Amino acid sequence: MSRIKLSDSAVETIKEVCMSFGNQEGELINVLHQVQDKLGYLPAEVQELVAQELNMSVAKVYGVVTFYSYFTMIPKGEFPISICMGTACYVRGAEQVLSEFKRQLKVEVGQTTPDGKFSLSCLRCVGTCGLSPVIMVGEKVYGRVSPQQVKQIIAEYQEGCPSHEAKSA
Amino acid sequence: MDMINLTIDNKPVVVVKGTTILEAAKSIGITVPTLCHMKLDDLGIENKPGGCRICVVEVKGRRNLAPACCTEATDGMEVSTHSIRAINARRTVLELILSDHPSDCLVCAKSGNCELQDLAHRLGIREIHYKGEQSSYRADTSPAIIRELNKCILCRRCEMMCNEVQTVGVLSAINRGFSSVVSPAFEMNLDHSVCTYCGQCVAVCPTGALTEVDHTGAVVRALADPTKTVIVQTAPAVRAALGEEFDMEPGTLVTGKLVAALRRLGFDYVFDTDFSADLTIMEEGTELLNRLKRHLEGDPDVKLPILTSCCPAWVKFFEHQFPDMKDIPSTARSPQQMFGSIAKSYFAGILGIKREDLVVVSIMPCVAKKYECGRDEFAVNNNPDVDFALTTRELAALIKVSNIKFRLLDNEEYDAPLGESTGAGVIFGTTGGVIEAAVRSAYELYTGKELPKIEFEELRGMEGLRKATIDFNGLPINIGIAHGLRNARKLLEDMRAGNSWYHAIEIMSCPGGCIGGGGQPYHHGNVEILKKRQMALYREDSNKAIRKSHENPYIKKLYEEYLGHPMSEKAHHLLHTVYFDRTR
Ligand code: SF4
Numbered sequence: 001m002s003r004i005k006l007s008d009s010a011v012e013t014i015k016e017v018c019m020s021f022g023n024q025e026g027e028l029i030n031v032l033h034q035v036q037d038k039l040g041y042l043p044a045e046v047q048e049l050v051a052q053e054l055n056m057s058v059a060k061v062y063g064v065v066t067f068y069s070y071f072t073m074i075p076k077g078e079f080p081i082s083i084c085m086g087t088a089c090y091v092r093g094a095e096q097v098l099s100e101f102k103r104q105l106k107v108e109v110g111q112t113t114p115d116g117k118f119s120l121s122c123l124r125c126v127g128t129c130g131l132s133p134v135i136m137v138g139e140k141v142y143g144r145v146s147p148q149q150v151k152q153i154i155a156e157y158q159e160g161c162p163s164h165e166a167k168s169a
Numbered sequence: 170m171d172m173i174n175l176t177i178d179n180k181p182v183v184v185v186k187g188t189t190i191l192e193a194a195k196s197i198g199i200t201v202p203t204l205c206h207m208k209l210d211d212l213g214i215e216n217k218p219g220g221c222r223i224c225v226v227e228v229k230g231r232r233n234l235a236p237a238c239c240t241e242a243t244d245g246m247e248v249s250t251h252s253i254r255a256i257n258a259r260r261t262v263l264e265l266i267l268s269d270h271p272s273d274c275l276v277c278a279k280s281g282n283c284e285l286q287d288l289a290h291r292l293g294i295r296e297i298h299y300k301g302e303q304s305s306y307r308a309d310t311s312p313a314i315i316r317e318l319n320k321c322i323l324c325r326r327c328e329m330m331c332n333e334v335q336t337v338g339v340l341s342a343i344n345r346g347f348s349s350v351v352s353p354a355f356e357m358n359l360d361h362s363v364c365t366y367c368g369q370c371v372a373v374c375p376t377g378a379l380t381e382v383d384h385t386g387a388v389v390r391a392l393a394d395p396t397k398t399v400i401v402q403t404a405p406a407v408r409a410a411l412g413e414e415f416d417m418e419p420g421t422l423v424t425g426k427l428v429a430a431l432r433r434l435g436f437d438y439v440f441d442t443d444f445s446a447d448l449t450i451m452e453e454g455t456e457l458l459n460r461l462k463r464h465l466e467g468d469p470d471v472k473l474p475i476l477t478s479c480c481p482a483w484v485k486f487f488e489h490q491f492p493d494m495k496d497i498p499s500t501a502r503s504p505q506q507m508f509g510s511i512a513k514s515y516f517a518g519i520l521g522i523k524r525e526d527l528v529v530v531s532i533m534p535c536v537a538k539k540y541e542c543g544r545d546e547f548a549v550n551n552n553p554d555v556d557f558a559l560t561t562r563e564l565a566a567l568i569k570v571s572n573i574k575f576r577l578l579d580n581e582e583y584d585a586p587l588g589e590s591t592g593a594g595v596i597f598g599t600t601g602g603v604i605e606a607a608v609r610s611a612y613e614l615y616t617g618k619e620l621p622k623i624e625f626e627e628l629r630g631m632e633g634l635r636k637a638t639i640d641f642n643g644l645p646i647n648i649g650i651a652h653g654l655r656n657a658r659k660l661l662e663d664m665r666a667g668n669s670w671y672h673a674i675e676i677m678s679c680p681g682g683c684i685g686g687g688g689q690p691y692h693h694g695n696v697e698i699l700k701k702r703q704m705a706l707y708r709e710d711s712n713k714a715i716r717k718s719h720e721n722p723y724i725k726k727l728y729e730e731y732l733g734h735p736m737s738e739k740a741h742h743l744l745h746t747v748y749f750d751r752t753r
């Protein structure tokens with residue numbers, strides 16, 4: 001496993017979150033939730049630090065991280081792609097759009113391309129059913145997407161960033 | 170006490186409130202089959218995740234079957250353990266478990282000792298009616314333990330041992346649904362984790378998912394090599410348990426047969442780790458007295474209490490978890506390693522052969538000894554002091570394969586000079602034994618007086634944490650004993666906080682000490698077996714003519730001819746070691 005070094009600020013953040021839950025082992029899920037919200041993902045080093053702060057074994061922390069699909073150990077891509085799987089989008093072909101993204105990017109849902117550019121995830125209804133099927137790249141929404149358009153959408157981000165709003169925060 | 174009246178299979182039974190149906194049934198001789206459940210009475214160890222549902226029974230008036238291992242008996246309950254419905258449900262559950270289990274029984278290391286195989290036999294499974302996906306999890310091999318998780322049934326006994334009993338915390342259930350397994354963090358190999366190799370997970374695994382690394386092949390090859398002299402040492406706890414593998418009563422001492430069997434197998438010399446246990450006492454006891462003397466003279470740098478260091482799993486535990494305290498344990502090597510070191514220097518010298526031509530094998534109740542003998546510091550020019558460590562179980566298998574009729578063997582004696590031992594060396598195999606052996610010698614060496622009574626009952630027993638004060642002729646010496654690493658952790662945390670009351674502490678990783686080692690015949694949750702092994706060792710001790718390590722004539726001779734005196738420079742070089750900080 002490649003190891004990263006946590007920045008001082010990340011260490012600080014994690015410790016603060018743990019502290020805010022009284023460094024209680026029983027609060028593990030809440031702690032992980034908040035840490036992931038702040039850092040985007042939960043790599044090994046983060047889990048080790050959380051384990052240390054909550055005074056529990058890393059194996060148990062890892063057990064919880066791998067139990068809930070919400071938690072991820074993989075950093076989001078520079079351009080996170082989310083595909084709505086709400087009923088309306090699903091009925092109107094979201095599944096095929098998703099398969100096309102998987103095929104083009106050669107990654108599964110929850111994964112990130114090796115160059116770190118794109119990550120793929122599914123969403124529940126984003127509330128723009130009129131535009132279904134809907135996908136988002138970062139904050140930018142694309143409506144009525146067909147599998148044929150996928151290639152072009154990816155190409156938009158391949159070279160650089162066409163619109164800054166799409167960049168993940 | 171609130172009492173509960175119920176009937177099980179139409180038999181009335183009265184139990185204390187809080188008793189499970191399983192225990193209530195057991196109290197009137199009714200066995201309900203179980204799989205995930207395991208309880209070690211008196212040791213306070215219990216695994217009851219209620220996950221496997223093999224133990225389901227029918228309770229009158231309830232719609233659903235109840236798992237007996239985790240359902241409390243209630244007043245007026247009418248339980249039937251073997252109704253058609255219960256039996257069918259049990260068989261279905263078992264077939265479902267088996268549908269995702271490799272059918273490797275014929276060649277599985279656990280065959281004949283597997284609780285899953287046994288259950289399939291008892292429930293008369295002849296066909297598996299379900300076809301499902303088969304797990305294909307990679308196998309993980311470490312210096313001591315093999316994990317083959319395709320054979321895991323997720324009973325989580327190993328997890329309970331590793332977390333609750335040992336507080337090592339290597340193992341945890343991970344993932345969900347079909348892909349869940351018990352694994353170290355990040356699915357790293359055991360070898361990269363903080364695992365101590367205590368083998369307690371192996372000792373309780375009902376299937377072949379966790380087993381020891383098998384070294385019998387290498388030993389057989391060495392025995393067949395005419396250019397090698399192959400010698401063997403046997404750890405104290407082996408003689409109290411090996412007989413079980415040959416259907417002898419637990420607690421039968423088989424020392425003489427053990428020696429005879431090893432000769433039949435072709436070992437050139439059969440020696441005893443008890444000898445080097447006596448040597449350990451000489452070194453560790455002297456170290457204790459030195460530290461005590463400096464302490465009494467007011468030396469502020471002296472480290473007390475002294476901690477024993479003969480258990481390699483305990484050593485690895487503190488190297489990972491308490492590296493800041495690594496100068497507190499005794500520097501004495503374990504008896505296995507002292508033996509190897511003396512064999513390949515002193516004894517090779519007597520034989521007039523090179524150390525490379527001498528192969529040292531040890532028979533150990535222990536899984537961690539396999540790891541210990543491979544540690545770099547216990548080798549000279551890459552030639553290890555101890556070449557191979559076999560578990561009691563591996564030896565039993567080798568004896569069976571070699572068609573030796575173990576029960577019919579006549580007793581034989583160990584060879585000289587490394588086979589002579591005292592009663593003190595024998596009791597090393599049980600919790601409390603090492604420190605009792607040390608006290609016997611330290612008392613006499615310190616006071617210059619003969620002990621009025623050799624047995625120290627106050628140091629014996631099965632409590633996880635014990636303490637006693639021994640009067641060294643007016644000087645009170647406070648002794649602590651811990652077995653199971655959770656108990657060791659408690660003592661170390663007190664020590665770290667600066668409030669430890671002890672002068673000397675014995676620590677053994679396995680519950681019961683080495684008699685309960687990870688390499689012993691499987692106890693299948695029966696603690697009585699451990700107690701019988703313990704009694705057997707005390708019996709062997711009381712039958713010995715010499716019962717104090719410093720009176721062992723061959724030990725005296727070894728110091729006269731070779732080492733000089735305890736803690737001499739030579740002894741330091743050959744019999745002591747250093748510890749490492751294993752935090753990354
Ligand atoms: S050998 Fe001991 S420390 Fe290692 S995983 Fe098993 S129980 Fe845990």
Ligand code: SF4
Pocket residue numbers: 320321322323324325326327328351370373374375376378379
């Ligand atoms: S490895 Fe063995 S003890 Fe551990 S959960 Fe699997 S079957 Fe149970």
Ligand code: SF4
Pocket residue numbers: 366367368479480481482483534535536537538677678679682683684685686687688
């Ligand atoms: S207590 Fe004995 S059997 Fe258990 S790990 Fe330690 S040395 Fe090995």
Ligand code: FES
Pocket residue numbers: 202203204205206218219220221222223224225236237238239
């Ligand atoms: S033995 Fe009772 S649920 Fe497994």
